[in-house]
Amino acid sequence: MCLSSILRIMPLTLLLATGEASAHAMLDHAEPRVGNKVATAPREVTLWFTQKLEPAFSTITVTDSTGKRVDTGKTRVNGSQMSVSLRSQASGTYHVIWRVLSVDTHSTDGSFTFQVGQ
Amino acid sequence: MEWFEAGLNAPLIAVRAIHFAATAITTASLIFRAVVLEPALASGQQLPCSSQMTNSLRAQIARLTWIGLGVTVFSGVIWVLVEAASMSGVPLGEAMNSGVLQTVLQETQFGQVCEIRFVFSLILAACLAWHRFAFANWFAFASGLAIAAGIAWTGHAGSTPGELGDMHVAGDALHLLAAAAWVGGLLPLALMLAAAAKETSLAFPSLASNVTRRFSALGLISVAALAATGIINAWILVGSIQALVSTGYGRLLVLKLVVFVLMLMFAAYNRYWLTPRLTYSSDNNLMVPTLHQLTRNSVIEIALGFAIFAIVGMLGTMHPAIHLL
Numbered sequence: 001m002c003l004s005s006i007l008r009i010m011p012l013t014l015l016l017a018t019g020e021a022s023a024h025a026m027l028d029h030a031e032p033r034v035g036n037k038v039a040t041a042p043r044e045v046t047l048w049f050t051q052k053l054e055p056a057f058s059t060i061t062v063t064d065s066t067g068k069r070v071d072t073g074k075t076r077v078n079g080s081q082m083s084v085s086l087r088s089q090a091s092g093t094y095h096v097i098w099r100v101l102s103v104d105t106h107s108t109d110g111s112f113t114f115q116v117g118q
Numbered sequence: 119m120e121w122f123e124a125g126l127n128a129p130l131i132a133v134r135a136i137h138f139a140a141t142a143i144t145t146a147s148l149i150f151r152a153v154v155l156e157p158a159l160a161s162g163q164q165l166p167c168s169s170q171m172t173n174s175l176r177a178q179i180a181r182l183t184w185i186g187l188g189v190t191v192f193s194g195v196i197w198v199l200v201e202a203a204s205m206s207g208v209p210l211g212e213a214m215n216s217g218v219l220q221t222v223l224q225e226t227q228f229g230q231v232c233e234i235r236f237v238f239s240l241i242l243a244a245c246l247a248w249h250r251f252a253f254a255n256w257f258a259f260a261s262g263l264a265i266a267a268g269i270a271w272t273g274h275a276g277s278t279p280g281e282l283g284d285m286h287v288a289g290d291a292l293h294l295l296a297a298a299a300w301v302g303g304l305l306p307l308a309l310m311l312a313a314a315a316k317e318t319s320l321a322f323p324s325l326a327s328n329v330t331r332r333f334s335a336l337g338l339i340s341v342a343a344l345a346a347t348g349i350i351n352a353w354i355l356v357g358s359i360q361a362l363v364s365t366g367y368g369r370l371l372v373l374k375l376v377v378f379v380l381m382l383m384f385a386a387y388n389r390y391w392l393t394p395r396l397t398y399s400s401d402n403n404l405m406v407p408t409l410h411q412l413t414r415n416s417v418i419e420i421a422l423g424f425a426i427f428a429i430v431g432m433l434g435t436m437h438p439a440i441h442l443l
Contacts, residue, residue: 025277051277056225057205080279103227103277104434105201 025102057101091117135431144186146302301423
């Protein structure tokens, strides 16, 4: 399978993985990756989308396994990329909830989890 | 079976369709005057027209531009309000009073482009008001082009990232201008043909014949531009035959293509059958039925063109097919 085919299928794979995305700007990939396990807590969560985003109406919220919010609340948007810094370094399951408005004026939302720990 | 898509935003689709049609009429009136009517009047390739006749034609096109501009601005304001409510997820009344509208206008690309297009609308209105100055006509022409092309930055093309996005938005802007020139230009043409058919002297039908030939040339260029930029848009937003036939977006695009082909058939009949009959007729009794036929076909083309604007109004609110496969 050629690289372009893989890249084309990737957004659909992520869509099926998150199960919630439903409009224009779709989640292309994320760091930490959707559903993955990482050894140490990341300093920030970064999401890449298929279209350019509007900063005024695009947010990421991250909660830990107890439901406590662990992001700084200051989402940064640059083109089709969106990031938020984390305040927690604890192990466990992190829940990422995002809502974006693409430049073509359509809203999309979705969520995924990743795990921190050995 | 859902042929297109559930949960479509009917007010948003309606206001977009009206806005696109009004913008096309505004821009096309200016293009028609600058590229078709004035060169035809200056060419001397028809029987001499009285100054009363030419002034009446110019006034008719100016009225059309004013009406088009008025509807463009009014529908543009409604569009911004409906989008503000849609973006924020709050009811329309709350969106107007809670600062959401200000955020949309100041901090989103859609809002900023709408403001720029509004400024060009004001410039166009000023130029129409002071049309006796030669430079005003050129400023009006440029403003009209900017108002139509600016729509490209409010839709799917404006949100495509990277270098592909630059190509997408350039192609879409050209697509909008070509659509405005052809579809919108049919309205001043039909009005002129209808007026010519009522004339007893040969001068007006003779001018109509010259104008029709010039509009046909503009139509051919527009259709070529529409086809080329339409292929680019479809490649970016649909990407495959499978996506074209298996998604709501793709099926609606096919419907748009079918209506486009119907328009082409009427345009070809007008261009290759009726227009030559105007040229070869020196007898008013032969010209008048041809002018009636041309007027009727142009009105049918306008109706089909407005159907395309309605489809485009809907397409812009849907998932591009390439994101679904």
